[in-house]
Amino acid sequence: MRARVLVRPKEGILDPQGQAVERALPALGFSGVSNVHVGRLIELEVEDPEQLPAMCERLLSNPLIEDWEIEEPGR
Amino acid sequence: MKFGIVQFPGSCDDVDALGAASRVGEATLLWHAERDLKGVDAVIVPGGFSYGDYLRAGAIARFAPVMEEVAEFARAGGPVLGICNGFQVLCEAGLLPGALLPNTSLRFVFRQVELEVVDPDTPFTCACARGERLSIPVKHTTGRYYAPGPVQVVLRYARGHNPNGSQDDIAGVRNEAGNVFGLMPHPEHAVDRLTGSTDGLKIFESIREHVEHRVFA
Numbered sequence: 664m665r666a667r668v669l670v671r672p673k674e675g676i677l678d679p680q681g682q683a684v685e686r687a688l689p690a691l692g693f694s695g696v697s698n699v700h701v702g703r704l705i706e707l708e709v710e711d712p713e714q715l716p717a718m719c720e721r722l723l724s725n726p727l728i729e730d731w732e733i734e735e736p737g738r
Numbered sequence: 739m740k741f742g743i744v745q746f747p748g749s750c751d752d753v754d755a756l757g758a759a760s761r762v763g764e765a766t767l768l769w770h771a772e773r774d775l776k777g778v779d780a781v782i783v784p785g786g787f788s789y790g791d792y793l794r795a796g797a798i799a800r801f802a803p804v805m806e807e808v809a810e811f812a813r814a815g816g817p818v819l820g821i822c823n824g825f826q827v828l829c830e831a832g833l834l835p836g837a838l839l840p841n842t843s844l845r846f847v848f849r850q851v852e853l854e855v856v857d858p859d860t861p862f863t864c865a866c867a868r869g870e871r872l873s874i875p876v877k878h879t880t881g882r883y884y885a886p887g888p889v890q891v892v893l894r895y896a897r898g899h900n901p902n903g904s905q906d907d908i909a910g911v912r913n914e915a916g917n918v919f920g921l922m923p924h925p926e927h928a929v930d931r932l933t934g935s936t937d938g939l940k941i942f943e944s945i946r947e948h949v950e951h952r953v954f955a
Contacts, residue, residue, distance in 0.1 A: 728837045
């Protein structure tokens with residue numbers, strides 16, 4: 664099974680990468696952009712998708728500072 | 739006394755840590771893939787880019803075989819010092835509270851900073867006075883300390899010296915038991931007058947005092 668794990672900074676945690684992107688977009692003429700956050704996309708093939716949450720908690724994210732979300736295409 | 743310095747693939751401050759520790763005691767390297775702590779009295783997890791900092795700084799290193807032994811050593815009360823990447827590893831391993839985030843500036847910082855000793859009653863600062871200032875360099879990109887709750891602060895950046903946006907100017911924290919300590923600045927790079935400051939030696943001397951007092955008390 665193919666899955667995607669999305670990892671993003673937890674709400675309320677300062678995200679300077681998101682801020683930098685948010686400031687850069689208007690410089691290129693794109694207006695009306697707000698709330699930009701930069702996270703991570705992890706693609707993986709897993710035999711047992713039931714294990715995905717534990718993988719997210721123990722390694723793929725640091726739950727103290729990041730939220731994770733699993734996308735399983737075709738489910 | 740004997741210091742053990744953990745060596746991961748990607749460690750780069752292991753040799754300086756070995757040199758600094760050798761000034762106050764014996765010191766030996768502990769290879770990441772081995773489980774033998776060689777009977778050391780204190781463990782140092784040094785700076786660098788363990789396992790390439792892949793995924794998150796310190797995230798992979800915490801699963802190294804040697805880290806299981808270091809965790810066991812810490813649970814038994816042995817002093818464990820994490821410097822920079824070592825601090826990140828100890829946080830990821832859950833041996834210290836909190837996490838290190840990218841610097842607010844998103845830039846690598848490399849400069850001498852002034853630190854204030856907040857807690858001199860630890861195995862790592864017992865040779866310092868409360869409020870004493872230490873001049874020690876920082877060099878990192880991921881050093882912004884964050885913890886959701888209260889933590890035991892050992893060192894703070896002096897006013898105007900916070901290089902990374904750390905919460906409450908925190909430069910170093912300890913665990914509740916007091917035997918695990920992590921800091922972003924590099925005491926091992928401040929042990930020779932040639933490079934401007936010998937204040938870093940106080941951290942290593944503190945550990946020696948602690949260990950020798952404990953053994954011979």
